[in-house]
Amino acid sequence: MRRPLYIKALRGLALLAIAFWSAFPIALVVLSSFKPARDIFVFPPTWAFTPTLANYAGLWLRWPDFFRTLGNSLIVTLGATALAVIVSAMAGYVYSRKRNPYLAGSAFFMIFVRLFPPIVVTLPLFPLVNALRLNDTHLILIILYATFFVSMGTMILKAFVDQIPRELDEAAMVDGAGVWGVFRRVILPLSAQGMIAVGVFVFVYAWNEFLFAFIFTTSAAKTAPLVLSEMTGAVDGVEWGVLFAATTVQLVPVLIFVLLAQKYLIAGLTAGATKG
Amino acid sequence: MRITRRTLLAGTAAVLAAPAVHAQATRRLNVFGHRVHKTVTAGPGGDIIEAWAKENRVDVEWVTFDTGPLQERLFREASLAEGAVDVGFILNTQATPRIASLFEPLDDFMRQAPIEDRADVFPGMLKGLTVQDKLYGLPFRHASSGMHYNEEFFQERGLSGAPKTIEDLAEFAKRTSWTRNNQPVVGLVLPGVTYPNVIDIARAWDGEFITPDMRVVANEAPMVNAITLLRDLFVAGAFPRNFASISTEDVNVWMQTGRAAMVINSMGRNSIYNDPARSQFPGKFKTTTIPISREFASKFEVAPAKVEFWGMAIPKNTKNKELAWGLMRQMLSKESTLKAALNGNGPVRNSTYDDARIKEKLPFAEEERKVLRVARVPMPAFDNAQRAADLFKEEAEAAILGMKTPRAAMDDLTRRTQRLLQG
Structure with missing residues (x-):
């Protein structure tokens, strides 16, 4: 049955409104980063202006450590994403193919732990991390970020692996593959979409995360969100143009990654939705 | 050149010993502060730390945060058995008995190696960092x-x-x-x-x-x-x-x-x-x-x-107390206070306001001095x-x-x- 025209129009308008609602703040930040600082908050706002790179130059000159911390963000994000995806894939495979009460209990425990707000876990960890000399290292952030996403990643990948026919495992085993061989040659290639979906979640989370980075880093592993936080707390007045420039730079890698991976994201999220 | 077993061993020993020699030559001092504290230590007025650091073979490592996170992080580090902070900046509003217990009283340091012309430092600021008759911080920056x-x-x-x-x-x-x-x-x-x-x-x-x-x-x-x-x-x-x-x-x-x-x-x-x-x-x-x-x-x-100010304090758990005191004395000297003021700091010494360069840089310098003579902390x-x-x-x-x-x-x-x- 064809829908009436006005329904289509309403749906289009609703989509437009949602897109505007989501994109407007981002567009405002990006546009403002190219405005002269004195015109950013001028009333009434100006939409036509001569773009300038002065804010980016200011960022480079006055906050050089922002770019160094972006490097740290990248190391930590890639490390956490890789670790979370690998561990989740292996765990998802096991939860999908094996059944026993211990596994069921561990799955429940994994989700139960995830229900705690991060701050509850973080503060008691501080003296421990300090004693282990892991403070201010990339490794501690990689472990923490990955740990917080393994539970969700495991469940997403379990749903993916559930969709892969067991007959493929059995055929591989008949051909001489062991459990590891089945996982590497059959399961991994067929659950790539789910792994990318999990990767996107971890990547976005790790790239923007503040709390763990604030508590467990000082200088060597300091990440970019900490510098952004400092920019907003400047006691001699926030340089809004520079802050918007930094925000735009911070936004670019994650935006590119999500755009590249978005088709897998939908597939990953809907995996197992029609199972049963 | 012919490489003998002896030269190989000597070379290896030298390479292995190099980091240790470097570590002896330069010590590291961690300063936890707001970014503004770091930026005013160097600028058009001059660098207030560089010469001292060179003379004492110290690498001064700044770790900066926004105000709230700085205080939170500093106090958490100071509460550990062994901490990573040698000098921490605290707000006058944080100078409470509970917080002060995390820091070293400075009276003994003051007796052994006093700061330059103590009477020149606005007394209200020193008083604001005194808890139960013990001095816990040296003022560095004020906002009146x-x-x-x-x-x-x-x-x-x-x-x-x-x-x-x-x-x-x-x-x-x-x-x-x-x-x-x-x-x-x-x-x-x-x-x-x-x-x-x-x-x-x-x-x-x-x-x-x-x-x-x-x-x-x-x-x-x-x-x-x-x-x-x-x-x-x-x-x-x-x-x-x-x-x-x-x-x-x-x-x-x-x-x-x-x-x-x-x-x-x-x-x-x-x-x-x-x-x-x-x-x-x-x-x-x-x-x-x-x-x-x-x-x-x-x-x-x-x-x-009202006047509010930042003070420098030494956590009890640092091993570099003498060195930390040395840096704090240096940062509060008359010359450093003037240089930092020219770099944009709120000076904590009365004499700084007499300098012609300050009068030129701050059109409100005299007004500020008038306030500082009578100003008090808000609470x-x-x-x-x-x-x-x-x-x-x-x-x-x-x-x-x-x-x-x-x-x-x-x-x-x-x-x-x-x-x-x-x-």
């Missing part, structure tokens, strides 16, 4: 309150010069609340009605919220007068309708974009209001002292406004200070919005705060 006004707006509204009394200030605020080029202008703006902001107005009557001997006096005339003044301005449209949600940064933007004519704020903000890169009215902002009330005009030249530091601040905000907002009379709100505040202090 003043009044900034947009001279162009004053001229447009037929006003000349700054208001002489707090009563005049209220009148000026009403006169400068109008619509200019289709943009509404409000006469006076404050970053909310938290106690450090309102106390600046109450000081026009020499008022307090809590006295240094911990008496709650919010319902005495000065604070009631201050709240009444703000309520009157609110009713007259000379104080923002959304005052309760205005932040410090909003205030700066309002001033820079011409949405407000006057603000009571740290005097150092003059530079950002007049900054051509950020302000629509560069060069038009004048900074002066907060005017005194008519009633107290004979007692004070200017209102004893004594104590463990429940944040809770008291919350109560103040709640009651002040209720009064200004007209939900209670100023008198009733301040009576309630006094009662509630007394209970807090007793508990």
Whole structure:
């Protein structure tokens, strides 16, 4: 049955409104980063202006450590994403193919732990991390970020692996593959979409995360969100143009990654939705 | 060259020993502070650390945070058995017995290697970092309150010069609340009605919220007068309708974009209001002292406004106490204080204001010195200070919005705060 025209129009308008609602703040930040600082908050706002790179130059000159911390963000994000995806894939495979009460209990425990707000876990960890000399290292952030996403990643990948026919495992085993061989040659290639979906979640989370980075880093592993936080707390007045420039730079890698991976994201999220 | 077993062994030993030799040659000193503390240590006025660091073979490593996170992180590090902080910056409001217990008393250091000309450091700041008769910090940076006004707006509204009394200030605020080029202008703006902001107005009557001997006096005339003044301005449209949600940064933007004519704020903000890169009215902002009330005009030249400051402290758990003290002494020397002031710091020494370069750089230098002679901290530091601040905000907002009379709100505040202090 064809829908009436006005329904289509309403749906289009609703989509437009949602897109505007989501994109407007981002567009405002990006546009403002190219405005002269004195015109950013001028009333009434100006939409036509001569773009300038002065804010980016200011960022480079006055906050050089922002770019160094972006490097740290990248190391930590890639490390956490890789670790979370690998561990989740292996765990998802096991939860999908094996059944026993211990596994069921561990799955429940994994989700139960995830229900705690991060701050509850973080503060008691501080003296421990300090004693282990892991403070201010990339490794501690990689472990923490990955740990917080393994539970969700495991469940997403379990749903993916559930969709892969067991007959493929059995055929591989008949051909001489062991459990590891089945996982590497059959399961991994067929659950790539789910792994990318999990990767996107971890990547976005790790790239923007503040709390763990604030508590467990000082200088060597300091990440970019900490510098952004400092920019907003400047006691001699926030340089809004520079802050918007930094925000735009911070936004670019994650935006590119999500755009590249978005088709897998939908597939990953809907995996197992029609199972049963 | 022929490589023998002996040269190979000697070379290997030299390579292995190199890091140890380097470690001996340069020691590392970790300083936890706000970025502004780092930026004022070097700049057009000169570097205040470089020569000392070279002489003592020290690498000074700055770790910077925003104010709240800095205090939180510093205190957490200081509470460990062994910490990573050698010098930490603390706000005067944090100098409570509980926090002080994490830091080293400095009196012994002061006796063994005193700072240069202690009498030159504003005594109120040293006192503010003294807890139970022990000195826990050396002041480094201050922010004292003043009044900034947009001279162009004053001229447009037929006003000349700054208001002489707090009563005049209220009148000026009403006169400068109008619509200019289709943009509404409000006469006076404050970053909310938290106690450090309102106390600046109450000081026009020499008022307090809590006295240094911990008496709650919010319902005495000065604070009631201050709240009444703000309520009157609110009713007259000379104080923002959304005052309760205005932040410090909003205030700066309002001033820079011409949405407000006057603000009571740290005097150092003059530079950002007049900054051509950020302000629509560069060069038009004048900074002066907060005017005194008519009633107290004979007692004070200017209102004893608030001063807040940062101090440097040594965590008890650091192994580098002597070195940390050395750095702090260096940063508080007369020369360093002057250099840092030229780099944009609020100087904590009286003599700094005598320097011609400071007078040239800070058009309000003399006004600031006048304030510093009489300025006081907004409230004594104590463990429940944040809770008291919350109560103040709640009651002040209720009064200004007209939900209670100023008198009733301040009576309630006094009662509630007394209970807090007793508990």
